[in-house]
Amino acid sequence: MREQIRAVIAEHARLSTPIDQLGDDGDLFAAGMTSHASVNVMLALEDAFDVEFPEALLRKSTFETVSSIEAALFELTVSV
Amino acid sequence: MSEVEVTHATGRGATPAAGDPGRSRERAGVDHMVTATPLWFGPEHRPLFGWVHGPADRRSAGAVVLCPPLARELACAHYTYRLLAEELAEAGMLAIRFDYDGTGDSAGSERDPGRVAAWLESIGEAIALARRCGVTNVSLVGMRMGALLAAVAAARQGGVDGLVLWDPLASGRSFLREQSALQRLRSDLKPLDDGRVELPGFVYSAETVAELGALAMPEPARVPRRALVLTRPERTPLNGLIERLGVEPELGEAIGQDQLLEVEPLYHEIPKATSARIVEWLGKEEAEPRVELNVPVRDRASFHHDGARLTERFVWLGDVSMFGVVTEPEQRLDAPSIMLLNAGNDWHVGPNRLWVDVARRWAALGFRCLRFDESGLGDSPARPGVRSHVVRLPETFEDVHEAQDSLEPGDPTNVIMVGLCSGGYQALENALVRPARGVYAINPILHFTPPELAWGPMDPRRRICFPSSSLVSAYRNIPGLAPLRRGVRGIAWRALRLLHRDRDPSSWLDELRESGVRVLVIGGENETRPFGTPAGTGDAELVQIEVVPGLDHALMPAWHRDAVLQRMTEHLVEHFAPGAGSRPGRPSA
Structure with a gap:
């Protein structure tokens, strides 16, 4: 799952720091991800994992790091 | 302030009126003359606003109705649509830009x-307008939600020749989802708990949310003759939208x-390359004979707002005929006129359409309000030799002066200037050159790089700008310094004020006070930090700096x-409505 998340981030987050130089807890917003890019990441993750982020997860902290995205996706895929 | 010299539309066709300056543009070393006519159309009690762009010889074989996106994307696309309309007119077509109802x-x-x-229905009215101009062959272009609405309108209404879907959304639901997620991720706002949905800059009612949720491309009832679909490869698939067009479209990339x-x-x-492709695609099958165009002229509209009957009319301001809209009540107060300035490169409707709300609400209270585009922005032409669509040009000083002269020719100081961001800055600067009765500056930005520094010294009229230096830019852009910057913002501003004592707000705010200019600055912590705590002399109440914590x-x-x-409305009524207790002294001219 983590590698797939990283692939989505690499394609959609438009980071100023390459994703392979960021750890799983590296702040994606601090690395240059804009709010528009974070929406693109969200939509691409929904396509890639066939899920839909509910209202409760639509907040910055969900998309802040690879780890936080993974935790959210885990919650969604387990609960489906 | 010249007006289009034609009275109310009567349904009678007329060529663009005398007094309509048209628009000319110079490109690639060749003069391309096109006409551009603003007008009201549609229901008398609920008028729609639009522009008709046409070839200079007033003849065309086809018309193109440009269906805009919605919400914040509408503002982003406005100038692109203006250029596209001008390019279509140069290519010999009639192009209609319009604003949907509301x-x-x-x-x-x-x-x-x-x-x-x-x-x-607004799209239907725009198609009917194209036909009233004399053209039978009508195509639609739509971007994002405008594409979906155009596709649905074409399928329901029929008779559409070409259909261009530019970066279309597959459904109303995907629009709501993308935009509401953007608003949530941008500001970490909590969702509204009454069924309304908040998008960046706009709120849709529960009813609109339900309607949008149900909006998707219907089965093709009436099929356009041809279609062009331009998409972003990285975006979500279109979920059958293309299949439901009923015609095999030409496909391409929305670059x-x-x-x-x-x-x-x-x-x-x-996106010039994409615009050029659309113009080429629409122009390549011009089979019909070119007919003479008759653009119906309706330059003023009346409607009810906040229980008052208001009139809105077009005005042309200054040397280059900047475009503006004046909103007036039936009975005007003996009060200063309101001038609403461009915010960044947004057009004259203001940030998230706030200037339209302000103009209509304050006109309902009895004030005359002008919203206009400074030269080169929105719907106004640039000054000769000056680039378009550039913010904070030195020429903005002249733009504002000329608008004052036009609005209040007897006493140009009898105005209240209202601006956000660059508009707030400009209102304060202009009031130092020529006093006004009042300035409302929302989140004014005083620290920026004036564009003229790219070719010479800073304009000497800039009294309050703290110009950015390369050192400051470097300090701002080093990623690792973000936490440090947050901690030392106050110290940094104190240092800047020491370096530029002549630009310190405490000195020029005193000058505004002494001129009798009533100033209200409303801003977040960052935007009001440069103002420090102005001690002031004279009537301290004349200048109010109000901090709204967390203001976006x-x-x-x-x-x-x-x-x-x-807050602005309270201040306006308290200080500028006749009979209000404390009226500012008239500033010296």
Whole structure:
């Protein structure tokens, strides 16, 4: 799952720091991800994992790091 | 202030009126003359606003109706649509730009009921307008939600020749989802708990949310003759939208959409390659004979707002005929006129359409209000030899002066200037050159790089700008310094004020006080920090600096807009409505 998340981030987050130089807890917003890019990441993750982020997860902290995205996706895929 | 010299539309066709300056543009070393006529059309009691662009010889074989996106994307695309319309006219076509009911300059609000039906009816009215101009062959172009609405309108209405879907959305639901997620991820706002949904800069009612949720491309009832679909490869698939067109479309890439819609407005780039492809595609099958165009002229509209009957009319301001809209009540107070300045490179409807709300609300209170585009922005031409679509040019000083002269020729100081961001800055600067009765500056930015520094010294009229230096830019852009910057903002501003003592707000705010200019600055912590705590001399109450903690710079959240509008309205009524207790002294001219 983590590698797939990283692939989505690499394609959609438009980071100023390459994703392979960021750890799983590296702040994606601090690395240059804009709010528009974070929406693109969200939509691409929904396509890639066939899920839909509910209202409760639509907040910055969900998309802040690879780890936080993974935790959210885990919650969604387990609960489906 | 010249007006289009034609009275109310009667349905009688007329060529663009005398007094209509038309628009000329120079490109690639060749003069391309096209006409551009603003007009009201559609229902008399609920007028729609639009522009008709046509070839200089007033003859065309086909018309193109440009269906705009919705909400914040509408503002991002406005200037691109203007250029596209001008290019279509240069290519020999009639192009109609318009604002849906409750958007842009058109009557109504996004809070009204029946939005989706009203937007589709607006497209129908624009198609009818094209036909009233004399053209039978009508094509539609739509971007994002404008594409979906155009496709639905074409399928329901029929008779559409070409259909261009530019970066289309597959459904109303995907629009709501993308835009509401953007608002949530941008500001970490909590969702509204009454069924309304907040998008960046706008709020849709529960009814509109339900209508949008049900909006998708229907089975093809009436099929356009041909279609062009331009998409972003990286975006979500279109879920059958193409299959439901009923015609095999030409497919292509929507190049440059991310740089148009997904960057801060000040930095967006016009997708010229995509525009050029659309113009070429629409122009390549011009089978009909060219007919003489008769553009119906209707330069003023009357409608009810906040229980008052208002009139809106077009005005042309200054040397280059800047475009503006004046909103007036039936009975005007003996009070200063209101001037609403451009915010960044947004057009004259203001940030998130706030200037339209302000103009109509304050006109209902008895004030005359002007919203206009400074030269080179929005719907106004640039000054000769000056680049278009550049913010904070030195020429803005002349633009504002000329608008003052036009609005209040007897006493140009009898105005209240209102601006946000660059507009707030400019209002303060202009009031130092020529006093005004009042200035409302929302989130003014005093620290920036004036564009003229790219070719010479800073304009000497700039009294309050703290010009950015390369050292400051480097300090701002080093990623690792972000936490440090947050901690030392106050110290940094104190240092800047020491370095530029002559630009310290405490000195020029005193000057405004002494001229009798009543100043209200409303801003977040960052935007008001440069003002420090002005001690002031004389009537301290004349200058008010009000900090609203957490105020969003562009007023994207609804409560931020509501709070600012309410505060300005209270101040206006208290200080500028005749009979109010404390009136400022008349400034010296």
